[in-house]
Amino acid sequence: MDKPEKLMIDGKRLDGRSPEELRPFKIVAGALERADGSAYVEMGNNKVFAAVYGPREMHPRHHALPDQAVLRCRYNMAPFSVDDRKKPGPNRRSIEISKVTREALEPVMFLELYPRSVIDVFVEVLQADAGTRTAGINAASVALADAGIPMKDLVSSVAVGKVEETVVMDLFKEEDQWGTTDMPIAMIPRKKAITLLQMDGHFTEEEFKYALDLASRGCTQIYEAQRQALKEKYTMRKEEE
Amino acid sequence: MVEVKTGDFVLPGDNLATVEEFFPGEGVYEEGGGIYSSSVGMVLIDVRTKRISVFPKPKTPAVLKQGDVIIGRVEDVREQSLNVSLGVLRGREDRELPAPKVGTLHVSRAHTAYVRELDRLFRPGDIIRAKVFGAQKEQVQLSTASKELGVLVALCSRCRSVLDKEGSKLRCPNCGSLETRKTTDDYRQGVL
Numbered sequence: 051m052d053k054p055e056k057l058m059i060d061g062k063r064l065d066g067r068s069p070e071e072l073r074p075f076k077i078v079a080g081a082l083e084r085a086d087g088s089a090y091v092e093m094g095n096n097k098v099f100a101a102v103y104g105p106r107e108m109h110p111r112h113h114a115l116p117d118q119a120v121l122r123c124r125y126n127m128a129p130f131s132v133d134d135r136k137k138p139g140p141n142r143r144s145i146e147i148s149k150v151t152r153e154a155l156e157p158v159m160f161l162e163l164y165p166r167s168v169i170d171v172f173v174e175v176l177q178a179d180a181g182t183r184t185a186g187i188n189a190a191s192v193a194l195a196d197a198g199i200p201m202k203d204l205v206s207s208v209a210v211g212k213v214e215e216t217v218v219m220d221l222f223k224e225e226d227q228w229g230t231t232d233m234p235i236a237m238i239p240r241k242k243a244i245t246l247l248q249m250d251g252h253f254t255e256e257e258f259k260y261a262l263d264l265a266s267r268g269c270t271q272i273y274e275a276q277r278q279a280l281k282e283k284y285t286m287r288k289e290e291e
Numbered sequence: 292m293v294e295v296k297t298g299d300f301v302l303p304g305d306n307l308a309t310v311e312e313f314f315p316g317e318g319v320y321e322e323g324g325g326i327y328s329s330s331v332g333m334v335l336i337d338v339r340t341k342r343i344s345v346f347p348k349p350k351t352p353a354v355l356k357q358g359d360v361i362i363g364r365v366e367d368v369r370e371q372s373l374n375v376s377l378g379v380l381r382g383r384e385d386r387e388l389p390a391p392k393v394g395t396l397h398v399s400r401a402h403t404a405y406v407r408e409l410d411r412l413f414r415p416g417d418i419i420r421a422k423v424f425g426a427q428k429e430q431v432q433l434s435t436a437s438k439e440l441g442v443l444v445a446l447c448s449r450c451r452s453v454l455d456k457e458g459s460k461l462r463c464p465n466c467g468s469l470e471t472r473k474t475t476d477d478y479r480q481g482v483l
Contacts, residue, residue, distance in 0.1 A: 086386060105352050106387035114390060166390035195303055198351035200329040203304030240304055277302050280331050284348040285300055
């Protein structure tokens with residue numbers, strides 16, 4: 051992939067969006083049959099599944115905690131999810147994303163309800179187009195609620211960044227690759243509590259404040275869609291009965 | 292503030308009431324003076340006891356409570372009790388049980404009649420159906436004092452082959468040894 055000559059043309063981005071616009075997204079609750087809870091999320095060209103199992107007995111047993119459950123997240127990219135084949139298996143990047151996904155979700159969980167157990171969250175990226183960790187967190191959050199596990203709230207996530215001196219929301223691959231800054235954020239939108247904040251690149255103080263505000267607005271939009279996805283699944287079922 | 296009423300569909304984090312109005316029940320949590328939903332489901336308000344709860348819509352994790360029927364395997368038979376590793380909760384075979392998946396059955400609750408020797412009722416490896424008697428403690432207390440509770444499948448203590456029912460006793464088809472168990476009334480019928 052060659053660097054495009056310009057990433058912004060007349061205030062519009064290469065895919066035609068304005069700087070403050072999210073990519074079209076889609077959230078489905080309960081997309082997998084055999085998981086205890088699951089979700090499917092598309093954010094632009096990202097396609098991500100999340101599956102939740104448990105709370106169940108921890109194996110190996112000595113990793114269990116005596117007073118609370120362990121939240122175990124695994125973020126994994128399919129070999130065909132990127133242009134060049136990704137070597138299967140965990141690598142430095144996916145181990146880190148698994149960790150930050152877990153830490154983004156832990157604040158909304160009641161882990162003390164299930165001592166000695168484990169709640170497994172699997173995030174599988176089928177197609178990647180920048181911002182897969184945010185899509186993964188959005189999916190995992192819905193999947194946990196779909197598994198009937200008690201939660202304080204849902205977690206929503208979006209990335210903001212900077213391309214050619216403009217702060218933009220929800221970067222896609224070209225912007226992620228050639229832009230100056232990428233900052234994924236996860237938050238509990240109702241409380242405005244940030245559970246994940248990473249940054250690659252730099253912002254001035256004003257840009258950072260603006261970017262945070264932009265992310266907060268994006269998360270609220272996604273939050274509504276997550277709620278809608280759960281509502282659709284569980285109010286449809288009521289009519290069937 | 293919007294009034295929440297019984298039958299409303301709520302999601303995790305939805306504000307239901309303030310702590311002054313209601314006691315928090317199941318499926319809700321209390322934070323900073325407010326009561327919030329912790330589940331996807333329907334609001335239930337008990338006006339008499341002033342209790343607000345949320346009845347979850349998704350299939351929730353299988354949690355044991357008194358009166359539940361479980362299927363387990365006898366791990367260890369002692370003089371006064373036996374240890375059982377819990378397999379599944381009847382009616383919730385779709386969901387694994389959270390840890391710790393162990394239970395204990397005291398000799399006093401093994402049979403309706405007096406039991407002199409517990410190892411004439413159970414042997415290690417037997418698959419049993421038991422009722423949950425108490426689930427508050429770390430170890431779940433079980434009971435098999437009923438005719439539909441007891442051993443579902445028993446193995447010969449000499450050769451480990453599956454025993455056949457012969458009258459009130461069990462006969463090993465392989466080595467002919469005769470054994471006793473507290474069997475269920477549907478021993479080896481393949482019904483959980």
